[in-house]
Amino acid sequence: MILGLDISTSITGYTILDHGGKILACDHIDLRKEKDFFKKIQIVNSQLELINDTYKIEQVYVEQSLQSFRSGFSSAQTLSLLSKINGIVSWLCYNMFYGEPKYLAATSARKLCGIKIPRGQKAKAVSLQFVVDNVPGFEIEYTRHGNPKAGYTDRSDSYVIARAGWIREREEVKDTD
Numbered sequence: 001m002i003l004g005l006d007i008s009t010s011i012t013g014y015t016i017l018d019h020g021g022k023i024l025a026c027d028h029i030d031l032r033k034e035k036d037f038f039k040k041i042q043i044v045n046s047q048l049e050l051i052n053d054t055y056k057i058e059q060v061y062v063e064q065s066l067q068s069f070r071s072g073f074s075s076a077q078t079l080s081l082l083s084k085i086n087g088i089v090s091w092l093c094y095n096m097f098y099g100e101p102k103y104l105a106a107t108s109a110r111k112l113c114g115i116k117i118p119r120g121q122k123a124k125a126v127s128l129q130f131v132v133d134n135v136p137g138f139e140i141e142y143t144r145h146g147n148p149k150a151g152y153t154d155r156s157d158s159y160v161i162a163r164a165g166w167i168r169e170r171e172e173v174k175d176t177d
Contacts, residue, residue, distance in 0.1 A: 004162025013154030128177030
């Protein structure tokens, strides 16, 4: 089984896929109300322990954290915090699932899944719509204004990471045959 993670300090999405690529679990951990960084880590750790108790995770795939500035996006402080939580959660996964997580850039994961982002459109929105339209078992809730409720984009992102990891694993098996 594959665990895909979209790690963030506000909402962390996770998806578990079976050997056939079917969704076994797709959810998110809402950390927005918790201000203490280490309590956020404890909350994520508790959910990972539940996952570990319920599923036999064989490989963990993590969305690679942003490495550089882009105009109008994250500040140095935000990038530093994201890298910090990404590293700690990665270590928790290494320790809990007995293996080093593999990292995928969001753009590479989307490409592996066949998601094409038209120029000028927001990648997260296009990716979410692709998952909603093409993935049986992916459920989404909307606000009364028609926007996805908090956490569903993170779920979608974690699915894309898990699916791309699943595709990679299958390619590696083909290469060894």
